[in-house]
Amino acid sequence: xxxxxxxxxxxxxxxxxxxxxxxxxxxxxxxxxxxxxxxxxxxxxxxxxxxxxxxxxxxxxxxxxxxxxxxxxxxxxxxxxxxxxxxxxxxxxxxxxxxxxxxxxxxxxxxxxxxxxxxxxxxxxxxxxxxxxxxxxxxxxxxxxxxxxxxxxxxxxxxxxxxxxxxxxxxxxxxxxxxxxxxxxxxxxxxxxxxxxxxxxxxxxxxxxxxxxxxxxxxxxxxxxxxxxxxxxxxxxxxxxxxxxxxxxxxxxxxxxxxx
Amino acid sequence: xxxxxxxxxxxxxxxxxxxxxxxxxxxxxxxxxxxxxxxxxxxxxxxxxxxxxxxxxxxxxxxxxxxxxxxxxxxxxxxxxxxxxxxxxxxxxxxxxxxxxxxxxxxxxxxxxxxxxxxxxxxxxxxxxxxx
Numbered sequence: 487x488x489x490x491x492x493x494x495x496x497x498x499x500x501x502x503x504x505x506x507x508x509x510x511x512x513x514x515x516x517x518x519x520x521x522x523x524x525x526x527x528x529x530x531x532x533x534x535x536x537x538x539x540x541x542x543x544x545x546x547x548x549x550x551x552x553x554x555x556x557x558x559x560x561x562x563x564x565x566x567x568x569x570x571x572x573x574x575x576x577x578x579x580x581x582x583x584x585x586x587x588x589x590x591x592x593x594x595x596x597x598x599x600x601x602x603x604x605x606x607x608x609x610x611x612x613x614x615x616x617x618x619x620x621x622x623x624x625x626x627x628x629x630x631x632x633x634x635x636x637x638x639x640x641x642x643x644x645x646x647x648x649x650x651x652x653x654x655x656x657x658x659x660x661x662x663x664x665x666x667x668x669x670x671x672x673x674x675x676x677x678x679x680x681x682x683x684x685x686x687x688x689x690x691x692x693x694x695x696x697x698x699x700x701x702x703x704x705x706x707x708x709x710x711x712x713x714x715x716x717x718x719x720x721x722x723x724x725x726x727x728x729x730x731x732x733x734x735x736x737x738x739x740x741x742x743x744x745x746x
Numbered sequence: 747x748x749x750x751x752x753x754x755x756x757x758x759x760x761x762x763x764x765x766x767x768x769x770x771x772x773x774x775x776x777x778x779x780x781x782x783x784x785x786x787x788x789x790x791x792x793x794x795x796x797x798x799x800x801x802x803x804x805x806x807x808x809x810x811x812x813x814x815x816x817x818x819x820x821x822x823x824x825x826x827x828x829x830x831x832x833x834x835x836x837x838x839x840x841x842x843x844x845x846x847x848x849x850x851x852x853x854x855x856x857x858x859x860x861x862x863x864x865x866x867x868x869x870x871x872x873x874x875x876x877x878x
Contacts, residue, residue, distance in 0.1 A: 512754060520754070570765055596753035604753060641847045663769065666758040710836060711772045726839035733841060 505529045505580050507538060507587040509550065512597050522588075523547075529580045535589070536564050536575035539601075552601035559719055562655030565592050566601050572660035572717045593660040594669070608656050611672045615680035615698050620691025642687040649682035649727050651720040658714035658724050664707050671707040672698065674714040674724035681727040684734065692734075700735035708732070775832050778825035785822040788815070834859040 504526050512520045525546055527538050539552050555561040557576045564575035567590040569583075580587065595603035622636070658674035659665050665673045672680075680699055684692045699705050708728045715725040763769040788810065795806035809815060838855040 514754075518754070594755075594758070596755040598753055663758065663762050666762065709776075711769070712836070713766075713768050713772075716768060723839065729836075729840040730842075 502528060502530050505533075505538075505583075505587065507580075507589060509542070509601070510588070510590040511550075511600055512591070513549070514599060527580075531579075531581050533580045534576050535566070535568065535573070535578040535580060535587075538580060539564075539575060539589075550601075551599045560653060562653035565655045565657050565660070566590065567593055567660065572657035574655060574657070574719045577719050592656055594662070594666040595656070595659070603656075605656055607669055608654075608659055608673065608675070611676040612654070612679065614672065615676050616691055616695050617676075617679040617683055618691075619683065619686065619689050620694055622688045622690065636688055638687055645687075646682045646685035649678050649685070649722055652678060652682075652722050652724075653720055655719065657717045657719060661713040661717040663711060663713075664709060668703070668707060670703045672704050674708075674728060677705055677708070677731055678722060678724040678727035681731045681734070684731075696735065696738045699731055700738055705729075705731040705735050775829060778829040781818060781822035781825045782829075784818055788819065830859075830863065 506524060506526055508522045508524050510520055511523045525542050527533075527541055527546075529538065534557075536554055536557055539550065539554070543550050543552075552564070552566070552575070554564040554575060556563070559574055559577045562574070565572060566575055567573070567588075568578055569586065569588050570590075572592060589601065591597045591601045591603050595605060595608070598604050652675055654675060656675070662671075662674055665671050677699065680695050683689050684695060705728055708725075710725060710729055712725045715723045718724060763773045792806050792810070795802040810819075834856045835852075837859060838850075838852040843850040843855060
């Protein structure tokens with residue numbers, strides 16, 4: 487049985503059809519110019535964009551480069567622009583698209599090859615806000631009679647839980663025009679994670695984080711465009727977190743003013 | 747291979763906001779300040795006219811009654827209402843209100859803000875009615 491027959495058989499189970507997608511190619515070892523490459527793919531109702539890219543890689547064109555891992559919206563690797571909107575490939579279904587489907591690498595990041603971008607600056611911004619518990623309960627040797635645990639009530643958890651769902655996919659950075667204009671802006675995900683730890687009842691690191699947050703390239707570069715929250719695949723609402731961060735930063739400044 | 751030479755970062759063009767409906771709405775929200783600047787300048791001119799005396803004040807009243815100024819100020823009113831509508835929706839996300847450990851629903855906060863607008867408007871009309 488040829489590959490074509492297998493493909494045809496597989497897609498024939500469910501409203502099979504063919505879709506046309508265009509991928510922005512960039513192969514720096516052959517040319518510094520980008521170009522659009524067209525592919526025709528067999529699709530059914532369950533074909534995700536990531537399935538489509540895998541099909542291209544395996545059946546049509548092995549030179550295509552892209553990132554992926556979990557295929558279930560938890561690793562955050564497969565972010566690409568779909569018709570100009572940042573999306574996770576695994577959470578985007580071709581059934582929802584009629585006509586043109588244009589795939590590009592994530593905006594506002596340097597492109598290394600095809601759909602692979604360099605996220606180094608995003609990782610630097612994440613590290614800069616100290617996204618971990620600071621000055622929490624010291625870990626003591628385990629005593630079975632009086633076990634010490636990090637205790638937190640459901641109410642205390644509820645305060646930051648939404649902001650803890652970030653998977654670091656970087657879609658919000660591609661959605662943010664302020665990050666596009668100024669890559670030094672810490673950006674939605676980093677500021678959200680900072681806010682998430684500031685809200686955590688176990689954390690005592692707010693003061694240490696404020697120096698990073700309360701400056702021009704921190705929360706104050708945000709103008710509440712709000713597109714980051716629209717594109718977030720985990721409904722984290724980074725725009726809300728960043729702007730709550732502005733309130734905290736303003737309080738911090740006022741308190742510092744009176745303390746002298 | 748040199749890493750930096752292999753990378754490509756197209757700069758963001760000034761027309762970035764024309765790419766998507768969401769960005770156009772954002773720019774419209776930000777642009778509401780322009781007609782409001784005009785209205786604020788009108789009010790400022792009114793204060794100056796009041797200080798300069800009766801003739802000047804009458805002149806200002808006539809200026810405010812001219813069709814083009816009325817039209818511009820109607821635009822300013824529409825712009826401020828549009829800005830309020832967008833701002834009120836954003837407010838509960840920026841300042842979530844928690845009472846006794848429970849967060850107030852967003853719709854309640856938005857409704858509260860519109861109720862505030864109605865109260866201020868009623869107060870304004872009452873004052874205006876007393877003056878007449």
